[in-house]
Structures are given as structure tokens and as C-alpha cells.
Amino acid sequence: MTPDTAAHPSDQPTDAPSNTVPASDERFSPLHQAHVDAGASFTDFAGWQMPVRYSSDLAEHHAVRTKAGIFDLSHMAEITVSGPDAGAFLDYALAGKLSAIDLLQAKYSLILNAAGGIIDDIVVYRTNAEDYLVVANAGNRFPAFEALSDRAARFDVTVTDQSDDVALVAVQGPVSRAILEATAGLTVDGDLSELKYYRALGGTFQDSDVLIARTGYTGEDGFELYIDVPAALALWDALRAAGEPFGLVPAGLASRDTLRLEAGMPLYGHELSVTGYPAQAGLGRVVNLAKGTDFIGRAASEEGPPADAAVLVGLVAAGKRAGRADYPVFRSADAPVAEGVITSGALSPTLGHPIAMAYVAPSLARPGTEVFVDVRGTRIPATVTPLPFYKRQK
């Protein structure tokens, strides 16, 4: 038995044996020892050794859907933008209109290049009138910071990479709020029960400031907590202790990936890339062409992708054999040329059948279209379906 490494693009958690001596450039989370103590298996993610699972990725997935899971996301990048021009600067540097968001509101956005390609997908929080927090993917920390810094020249703002100083812990699942409310030492400046999705509250944990956002990447209710690195371990332990009676389990990147896939959420490096346009990925709404000011990528976005550019769709299939990233998609069982490719795929733990996201030719993109996925030499029928695959009951 050998794991098929071809099924794993380098930016995705892999299950390659990690019994080698760590290379000196490997990064470790401030919570690393807690993961070791909890029996985690680790995987390389953008140069970080992060938990891929603690015991069972399926059990961790189901825990998030039914109770709660706690994730260490300290590898993600935090970039602050501060100054009188912060809003105007972000309107120019990003695809969205960030000057318009409320204090303690969050917004999903994109850093585009001049050609309209995606440098990174990000979440932006307005933490004060003139302060924003930009959360970028771990693998895009430097491209994102570089793009923001380069674009700041004519604005009165300071762009700072705080990634080494900020830890991020997510509690996700239907009982998340009860867990936060029961966490010793955590004080919230407001009422979590009234906190809306994509809104945040300030607070303190012990003596440290914490930003508590109702955001996530699992398709469930949940929270993401940003805290300074020195206090992160105590927060992790306090959340776990409070969560134990509620069924909270530590969850690794393997379950995070199947959870976000079921929720139809794109992952940079899979569904998103610097050569892909937002419109192809169904993110046209994130590019605010109506905002009235210029922004990097505007002209290319107005022009849009070519009419024959592939578009992102969902695929569902019967049986248990899942199409996976890089598997080709065909129009028919005997078509000689592929007209699509899977970007993420798995046997859905919640739904019990294979699901995938794929870029396909526009003529194959209509929901209900029958296509064929080449699963290691066997063409398996699949049906184009709207995203997401899974939507929680509210």
C-alpha cells in the first residue's frame, strides 16, 4: 500500500509519512505542544506543521456538524491596515468596498492583480474607524502583504504583517456559542446570542485582548477568535475544558477540508488561483464594479473572462469512489478530450456520496448535466449540481 501522492497538490494537507527529521524552515503553531499531547498527526501546510487529524477525521467532521470542533488556524496570516486613508486604500487595493463596512463587521474579499486574477481570497474586519484586519491564507502571506504594501504608496496608511504575533482558534458547530459562554476567563464586550454572521465583538481572555468573530469555513455556526500568541495556549485549553461537556473535540485540517468542501467554499490553490477570474469561480458578486472608484483589477474585471472560460460547478455521483483534485472530466463515457478538471473532491462524510468541485466548459455547466469523471482509468458518471452541497438548517 502506498499513498498516492499525485492526489495531493502541494498546498493541501497530505498524508505523506512525516517520520523524517523536521527541516529547519518548518513552522510550528504556538499550540503545537497541545496538539502533540492530544495525539495529533501532522501535515505540512504552506510550510507549517499543522494537525491533520487527532484520531479520526470522520469523527471530527461529524462532531462539527452535530456538536462542535476546535481548530488551530494560527498558520493563517494577519495583516493590519491603519490610518486615516485605511478605508479608501482598501477600496483601491481590494475587489470590495471595505470603506462601507461597519465597525466590527467582517467581509469576504479578494486581492486581484491588474489582469483580474486572484492573488488571494481574504476576510477583512473593521476593528476601529481607521483600523482594519486582513486575514490571508497561510500560503499567500507574503504575496498578500507585498500587494497591499505596494498599493499603499499614495495613501496615508500603515500596512503591518502581524502574522507572527497573532494566533487564531476557531470553534465551529451548533453548540459553539454555549461553549464560548461557558469558557472561564473569556469576557465578551456584548452578547454572543445577538452577534450576527460576519460580525465580531471585542473582548478579553484573562489579560489579553481577543477579537471574537462569527465567521468560519465549515458551513456551521461558529466563531473565530484572534488573540496574541502568548495567550493562545491558555485560551485553547480553556475552550477545550469548557467544551468537553458539550462534545467539543479538537479537529484537524483533514476534517476542515471536507467540511468546507461540503459547504461549497473555495480553497485557494484549488478553486482559486492567480490565473483564474472571480467570475469563473462564482465570485463575481465579490468584485464591486459599482463602488465608483478605481481598484486594482477593475478594467480586467469589467471585461470579464473569455466566453469560453471554464466555470466552477459542483458534481455529485453515486457509489463510494470519489473523484479527486486533478482528475479530468469528460462530456461522455468515450469522449477523447477532457472538458473539465476536478479541483477538490471527496466522499462526503455528511451526505455519504462522492462530491467534487470542478472547472468545466460552459456548455457542461448547467445543473443536471451528466458528465463523466476519470477515476484512475474508470469513467464514473456524475451530475452537475448547484453549490453548496450541504446547507445547515437555521
Add this chain to the structure above:
Amino acid sequence: MADKTELQYTAEHEWVQVDGDTALVGITAYAADKLGDVVFVELPAVGSSVAAGTVVGEIESTKSVGELFAPVDGTVVETNDAVVDSPELVNSDPFGAGWLLKVSFTELPTLLSYSEYSALVGE
């Protein structure tokens, strides 16, 4: 569950329990742990001929796909239907109820001992 120290192993993380002219084959706990939760197992047909080192089946987890190699030349005489119905047996009992196939052979190739395999996986 077999005594792990009495089994023979391959570098592809499979174990082999020899009984006369048949070999019972499964994957090791190390391999099962690296795969994660196994969700699909495909095994060769009973009666099919297999050649040592060739792919005869697949073991899929949520995250990855593993190939199953025949450790010996021979004929498949039995496969584990229980593991096809309940792939999680590969994780919960890799050396026991999670066995995969039984192959009759005429000649046994050189395989790894328990200590050699343990050294290979650094345990």
C-alpha cells in the same frame, strides 16, 4: 489479531501471514494511520491471478488513495467481504478483522521481518 512480531512485511506497508501455501494479506497500522479514515476498499476477484508488486486493489480514505499491491505471485483464494462493507475495519483492526485478501502461492519472495519493517517506519 495476529502477533505482529510473527508476521512478515513489505516496503509498501503490507503484512503477510503465511500458513502453508497461502498468504493472508493486510495493511499495517502505520499505513492505516497515514491514510486516515478508510471509506472505500476495492479488492481483486477471487480466482484471479496476481503478480508480486503489481496493483491489485485500492484503499481510499477521505483524504487520499492508496494502492494495494500483491506481495506474492499466486491466485486469490479469498477476499474479506466484511471490510468491503465496513471499510473502517482497516483502521480499527488492521492486523485482524481488517485483513484484505488470501493468496495461494508456490514460492514466497523475500519479505521483511518485524524488526526490519519497524526500522523502515522508524518505530
